[in-house]
Amino acid sequence: MYRWVIILHCVAVIHARHFRSDYTYYHELNGWMKLHQMPTTWDDARQRCTLEGSVLASPVNNELLQAMKIVIGQSRAKRGVFTGVSDIFSPGDFFSVEGIPIGKISADWAPSEPDNKKNEEHCIAMLPNGTIADVNCNEPYPYICFKQNTPNMPTPYHCGTVDPEYKLESRTGSCYKFHRIGRPWPGAFKTCVAEGGHLAIINSDTEAQVLKEMYAKNPDNIVKAKYPHVASIGFNKWGETSSYSWLTIHGQTLQEAGYEVWEPNTPNNATPGEYCGSIYRSGKLNDMRCHEAIPFFCEKLPGSLIENEQDSVTDINSN
Numbered sequence: 001m002y003r004w005v006i007i008l009h010c011v012a013v014i015h016a017r018h019f020r021s022d023y024t025y026y027h028e029l030n031g032w033m034k035l036h037q038m039p040t041t042w043d044d045a046r047q048r049c050t051l052e053g054s055v056l057a058s059p060v061n062n063e064l065l066q067a068m069k070i071v072i073g074q075s076r077a078k079r080g081v082f083t084g085v086s087d088i089f090s091p092g093d094f095f096s097v098e099g100i101p102i103g104k105i106s107a108d109w110a111p112s113e114p115d116n117k118k119n120e121e122h123c124i125a126m127l128p129n130g131t132i133a134d135v136n137c138n139e140p141y142p143y144i145c146f147k148q149n150t151p152n153m154p155t156p157y158h159c160g161t162v163d164p165e166y167k168l169e170s171r172t173g174s175c176y177k178f179h180r181i182g183r184p185w186p187g188a189f190k191t192c193v194a195e196g197g198h199l200a201i202i203n204s205d206t207e208a209q210v211l212k213e214m215y216a217k218n219p220d221n222i223v224k225a226k227y228p229h230v231a232s233i234g235f236n237k238w239g240e241t242s243s244y245s246w247l248t249i250h251g252q253t254l255q256e257a258g259y260e261v262w263e264p265n266t267p268n269n270a271t272p273g274e275y276c277g278s279i280y281r282s283g284k285l286n287d288m289r290c291h292e293a294i295p296f297f298c299e300k301l302p303g304s305l306i307e308n309e310q311d312s313v314t315d316i317n318s319n
């Protein structure tokens with residue numbers, strides 16, 4: 001009897017939690033939400049939700065409207081949040097990021113909205129009382145990401161994410177993903193964080209070997225990268241003028257981190273401004289200009305994004 005209780009409990013938990021532990025499951029939505037307290041521009045909010053595998057939430061039905069209202073109410077977002085509704089594709093044509101036209105959005109306008117003040121209001125925010133207003137897309141707001149549950153949702157793999165591109169490496173105990181679409185170093189950093197990890201940090205010769213092998217599996221399929229044979233990892237030069245201050249993104253010197261094998265004649269700041277860290281296909285380190293779009297490696301501990309608290313399932317009506 002006791003055993004059955006445990007099994008049933010586990011089934012329910014797995015069902016409810018198999019997206020990400022930083023998201024909360026809402027029964028009424030059959031989906032997950034995450035409030036981002038840190039205000040940002042609409043573009044950045046949309047991109048971060050996308051990178052997390054979700055969408056920028058909009059009140060596309062009454063359940064979402066009520067849930068968003070509750071999340072805003074529980075937060076410090078006293079001015080409200082961005083919704084996913086904007087007219088970025090064509091001025092005056094407002095759609096949610098899922099393509100729902102604003103006429104079908106389940107929210108009322110706040111008094112004297114929309115007013116398109118100064119002809120600069122192209123994004124829709126939700127106020128704490130659930131009404132909406134057009135606002136400036138570049139004026140930072142908090143936002144909510146939403147992930148709809150679907151019958152064919154993948155369950156997390158051994159890397160603790162539904163993203164199958166993360167592969168567990170037994171030699172190091174970490175998971176890695178090679179991003180073959182080039183991004184500047186800061187965008188690569190953002191992408192890895194949104195995926196629950198960080199730009200890869202090399203802590204041993206073995207780990208350098210692991211990345212080298214992954215890189216070799218991608219000989220000619222790298223896109224949007226000016227330099228396909230160099231890939232960003234997690235170290236950079238702190239204080240651009242001081243001579244030797246290369247640190248990992250977790251604050252260690254390369255020597256402390258456990259790997260400091262530079263490609264011959266690097267770092268050389270060959271094109272001035274090479275303050276970001278990368279590796280060649282050889283697995284050896286290189287200095288690179290931070291704004292160059294190049295491929296990159298993310299690293300993720302298998303336990304990040306795994307739920308270890310008792311219950312993250314929330315009932316909207318349960319208070």
Ligand SMILES: *[C@@H]1O[C@H](CO)[C@@H](O)[C@H](O)[C@H]1NC(C)=O
Binds near residue numbers: 129
């Ligand atoms: C919602 O909030 C706005 C802004 O504070 C206010 O102007 C409006 O009257 C409120 N609407 C309702 C229905 O409470």
Ligand SMILES: [Ca+2]
Binds near residue numbers: 114116117121
């Ligand atoms: Ca307005």
